[in-house]
Amino acid sequence: MTGRFAEEIVTTHRGGIRGTVVDGIHVALGIPYARPPFGSRRLREPAPVPPWSGVRDCTRFGPVVPQSAELPGAPAWDPRREDVLSLNVWSPVGEPGRGLPVLFWIHGGAYTFGSSAQPDYDGTALARTGLVVVTCNYRVGFEGFGHVPGLPDNRGLLDQIAALRWVRENIRAFGGDPGNVTVAGQSAGGGSIACLMAGPRAGGLFRRALVHSVPDAYFPREFAAALSREVAEAAGLPATADALSAADPQRLVEASDQVARRYADDPLAGPLHYDTVLYGPVLDGDLLTTEPVEALAAGAATAVDLLVCHTTEEYWLMHEVGSMPPVTTEDGLVRYLADQRLPPRLAADYRSLMPHASVRDVFLAIAGDAVFATHSVSLAEAHARAGGRARLARFDRRRTRPDGSAVRAWHAADVPFAFGTLDAEGIDFLTGGPADADDRALSRRMVRAWADFATRGDPGWAPLGANRTPADVHVWSVPHDRAEGELPAHARWRNLRADAMHLS
Template structure:
């Protein structure tokens, strides 16, 4: 083949003009989809901008290549993510990626903006499981983003705004508002979606005044329900500072290279059980960072905000998984080995109310220690925060749909059931990409493919029209879509746990001083 013939076989590049300058994408991936990767939505948060609110990206001359992901923000050591980040000298972490079927301002397609999860300490939009090409092929523009994590994004420091990671997300949504039409998206039909800490971020954005009007709909998947009081966040920051011999101030932390900071958070995580009397439930996982209800960036918890009507004009889809905690039991090495003592400790630490442990046992009279351990961990961290986000939205006069993943993953011998993270490959359709794909097992898997197609259709339909294809969640029946093969609709399938938690306030987690 001649060089001329070879060059003509390559997909032609695609150029789009943003408010900061032109970017050149590619159609080299999925046919019919143009991808634009690593577009800066804010200036690198280093130097004078370290621990500051994000600032808009400076304009550039010429055409910027958008053929590679931007570097990940500094990562904690969990799941080897620190090795993946590699301490890259490039600190341009704050980037977005766009996949579009029609990079034409007249297309006006619905937009799905993904916020990665990872306990607020790991996560990057460059992971292969977040490739948005297949999801975009259903008729939507898909955007994924990076935001600051750990100490950089969420430590409460003197001299720095709280919730810098959330402010990054707001800045990315402002970029979407100002630029997505050029990629074929409709800025009036933006849906923000995320899972785990990404779902917690979606919940938080519903309560962040600066995010008002930046999205029309929201999908909160397996909402991580941890929101810190300023007192708790300050105590955790002081512990991180002590690991480095510093004061918990932005000025002191700015003397440490960003790549070194996650190790301080990891050191606190490794010893977190020693703070159980002060920090309470967050020592169970451990969870050293989360959004802070600081009274300014995040004035109140998402549950308070939605119950007061903050989401009345935002369509909401909430999802949870039946077996949320089983994956963590495997990671922790206790799957199949939970003792009565471990179950009792978890029940007394996490169950709501002074007699929560007793009430859990009474509500599940035939449950053994493993089932109780998994249930209370799942309910505390993900399932009840998610379900009660829906309850708050309904109470505040907003519309909400609820779904529960009940399809059992066949991967790893089928031991994990409908576990945390299984929804990610199903929503994106990347059934053989990245770590979550191991949950799917060997391909082809007709059940996984059918469920993935149904979920992608539901998510894009919700983004386009506000209707995922099943009834809204209302008082009385509390209808929930069961994401399974075949799918079904059930009334109040988590009623026993819902009733156990119905009087729980979901207040900011306190620093325990008594």
């Protein structure tokens, strides 16, 4: 149907679904790809959805997985709803069998919160370029990544693999090509993709990978087990499979928040004091046997084309939202470097590159590089050295507000530009205010680059060579894009800091 607003029924392998058609884009929301992960399936691998009779209404997003976060424009977790493993599809209206490229999005959220219903993840603009866009929910927090003795680790990653298998089996019905799938994600979503590339379980489910701001956060099993014991103790439970499987999800969410606050309040707590993320991919010896940089360097995914991007001021977002304790003194900066096992000289090196910055800003620059930027660059370089095709980009879009304050190129600011969702609810916080003409032009360039990469593996600039040079790095900026070597003076120091961090 081609009206501005209509209905369209699509037949999947499990049954018919009814979505809506808006201005030529078919939108199907809340399609289940696995059974509810509760009851006898609690804390276990996702199980297939049984077939249904009739036509299922898929005109609203599915419920959110257990979490305490409430994000602008997105539904909050409702403990009464258990059908949380769902996905959404945006596709251009037309005849089935067109074989359009597929972009599969994995949301971020520190492996602890988030959902596919966030307004900046609307797939309409990308679908208008000729893509079939899929976004999915997956288990986060304790449900997805808490270590439980005798039960599988990395349940959130297993959910993502199950959703990708759904795409392989069903996406033709939406006009997509199951042999031309690009996985895309930011932050925890990008880290998830790095894990899927590193391990064998997702082999053959995607052809390309597009990752933004990948965190260096992979937990040895012993560390994950120790954190789970702390959460169980805070919940008043024994750290056993039976007790944790039977626990109220709300109780584990609250216990996790309690443990995170305790680390944030203790300056002597080591690395978790500065980054109180309790959950992440576990080196379980099965799905993930080694950290992704090592796996990519060994050639684990050379057949997968890779595009990596990070922002130039990642950690300023964490300061703005108050998710990490500030470091504002020289002594505190020295202690941070020691806790993170980073070279003590980094403070002086960064100070020489940004001599007028406050201690807080030096800390934020180092922390952003340590957690996101350097790791993202390392993934691209390792993939290229192993013989894979890897491209690298940085997001450096800045503005000045009317009051003279700076709009930073911080963590997640690039996402609404790449999705073409600059007018979505709650986006002003990430972008610093209403979009202007330069912002909209940048968004069009980023949407086009994502679409071209998903279609044919070429976003518009060359892959990394054997030895990276500034010209190999594409910089997204306003009023126009540039090569890294052409960064303005206020940002030029960023060319050097990844090299300093590599020496750690």
